[in-house]
Amino acid sequence: MKKTALLIVCLCGGLLLSATADFPDWGYPSSPASTHLSNHYIEKSMEETNVPNLVTAVLADYRGFDTMFETAVVFCAGLACLLLLRNSNHKKDRFYRHVPTGVILRFNKNSTREPGGREFENMDAHWVPDDLIIMTVCRILIPFIQIYALYVVAHGDFSPGGGFQGGVIFGSSLILLAISYNLRTALKRTTEKVLGIFSAVGVLLYVGIGLLCMVLGGNFLDYGKLVKVLPVDPGHIRALGMLGVEIGVGITVMAVMVVIYVNLASKGQHDEGL
Amino acid sequence: MIWLIDLIVLIFVIFSAIAAISVKDLLSTAILFGAYSFLMCLLWAVMGAVDVAFTEASVGAGVSTVFFVAAVFNTTRRTKD
Numbered sequence: 001m002k003k004t005a006l007l008i009v010c011l012c013g014g015l016l017l018s019a020t021a022d023f024p025d026w027g028y029p030s031s032p033a034s035t036h037l038s039n040h041y042i043e044k045s046m047e048e049t050n051v052p053n054l055v056t057a058v059l060a061d062y063r064g065f066d067t068m069f070e071t072a073v074v075f076c077a078g079l080a081c082l083l084l085l086r087n088s089n090h091k092k093d094r095f096y097r098h099v100p101t102g103v104i105l106r107f108n109k110n111s112t113r114e115p116g117g118r119e120f121e122n123m124d125a126h127w128v129p130d131d132l133i134i135m136t137v138c139r140i141l142i143p144f145i146q147i148y149a150l151y152v153v154a155h156g157d158f159s160p161g162g163g164f165q166g167g168v169i170f171g172s173s174l175i176l177l178a179i180s181y182n183l184r185t186a187l188k189r190t191t192e193k194v195l196g197i198f199s200a201v202g203v204l205l206y207v208g209i210g211l212l213c214m215v216l217g218g219n220f221l222d223y224g225k226l227v228k229v230l231p232v233d234p235g236h237i238r239a240l241g242m243l244g245v246e247i248g249v250g251i252t253v254m255a256v257m258v259v260i261y262v263n264l265a266s267k268g269q270h271d272e273g274l
Numbered sequence: 275m276i277w278l279i280d281l282i283v284l285i286f287v288i289f290s291a292i293a294a295i296s297v298k299d300l301l302s303t304a305i306l307f308g309a310y311s312f313l314m315c316l317l318w319a320v321m322g323a324v325d326v327a328f329t330e331a332s333v334g335a336g337v338s339t340v341f342f343v344a345a346v347f348n349t350t351r352r353t354k355d
Contacts, residue, residue, distance in 0.1 A: 026321070055325040152328075160324040168332040175340055257337055265344040274347055 049238045051157045059162065060242040064221040068206050071249050075203050078256030082196075085268035095127070096120040122184060124272040130181070138180035145173040153250045157239050163246035167202075167253025174254075175261045183266055183273030186258075192270065195255045195262075202252025209244050221245075279320060287313045298353055304342035311335040 024031035041058055051057040059067050091109040098105070099119050107113065153166030178186035210221040218225035223241025227234050265273040287310060294306040311334030318327035 053325075160328050162325070165325075165328050165332050168329075168337055172332070172337050172340070175337070179340075260341060261337075261344060264341055264348070267348050274344060 049242075050235050051239050051242060053157055053159060055160070056156050056162055056242060056246075060156075060245050061221075061223065061238060064210070064245065067245070067249065068203075068210065068221070071203050071206055071252050074256050075199055075252055078199050078259045081260045081263050085263040086270075087268040088270070090269055093125065095123050095125060097123045122271075124182065126272075134180050138176055142173050142177055145176070146170055149173065149250075149254075153246055154243070156246045157242060163249030164253055166246075167250035168257060170250065170254040171257030171261075174258050178258075178261065178265070178273050183262065183271065186273075187262065187270060190258060192262075195259050198255035199252050199259065202248045202250070202255070205248035205251065206245050209241060209248070213241075276320065280317070283313055283316050283320070287317065300346045300349075300351055300353055301343065303353075304339055304346060307342065308335045308339035311338070 041054060041062065045051070045054055045057045049057045049061050093109050094107040096105045096107070096115050097120065099121055105115060149166045149170035152161035152169060153163055156162030156166070174186055174190055177189070213222045213225045214220050216225040216228050223238045226241050227237045230237065230240065232240060262270060290306050290310040290313060294303050294310060297303050297306065311330055315327045315330040315335060318330055
């Protein structure tokens with residue numbers, strides 16, 4: 001059975017490889033891909049949109065409707081992960097550490113009591129002492145990662161990057177916090193509610209900018225019409241509209257990445273991570 | 275000269291892809307998949323598709339490796355087949 005499968009895979013792979021010989025060469029000027037639409041993008045995008053990065057101009061302006069639904073797909077992925085994995089009523093024993101003395105209290109899974117006072121902190125069942133080197137390095141590193149993420153979002157018009165990449169980098173800085181400290185510390189800073197709201201707000205911001213353009217008398221996502229509400233030079237209005245849209249994408253992607261990680265790492269219980 | 279870089283990276287891509295599906299330890303598979311994504315990112319960068327390379331580096335080599343590791347830690351480490 002396994003040999004038959006290998007044979008079929010090799011046969012299909014060989015067919016596909018032999019078919020690639022018929023493709024035009026890489027970057028061949030008269031191939032169908034580079035004769036119809038891409039010439040228009042390459043020659044006209046600078047004067048039409050005033051955005052130096054052609055990829056961003058195509059993604060956020062010419063193909064803005066596509067990108068809106070890609071963001072919606074990312075949102076749906078986070079929603080599906082939450083609905084499939086979230087399990088909040090699973091009960092197990094809880095452990096609390098009295099910070100000044102280091103005494104550990106164990107609460108039975110059926111008890112509903114919580115220790116009073118601020119000296120107690122909730123801790124994992126398989127607790128490993130915090131590593132000072134890892135914590136210090138991550139604490140210093142995380143702000144720089146976040147600044148870099150914001151830079152990538154803000155400079156999506158001029159350099160490689162954009163909302164999607166910047167959102168992923170911002171989300172991974174929060175995931176780094178969850179890994180280097182623990183999941184509770186990360187969830188104290190970005191609660192489940194905030195993450196849920198953010199993942200919806202990003203898509204709504206994108207759709208809202210599109211609808212605002214419609215209200216102002218243009219087509220959906222026709223950023224040129226935003227000049228009626230924003231006091232900027234009409235040449236740069238499309239770049240500004242794209243920036244708004246990219247920020248929406250970034251917010252959604254950031255929140256969804258953290259939601260997926262938190263639910264995967266804690267089996268949907270939001271207490272103990274990796 | 276550029277085709278030499280291409281060739282070396284492509285050979286590494288094929289090796290890491292085959293290793294990722296043949297290794298029994300799923301944690302190693304996650305790391306090998308991250309290496310595969312990073313090498314693909316190098317290929318995109320050589321071809322001039324910097325935006326795609328950026329996405330591949332951040333999503334493929336970065337976050338998805340973490341997701342795989344998190345999933346492996348909560349299931350079994352060895353594959354059944």
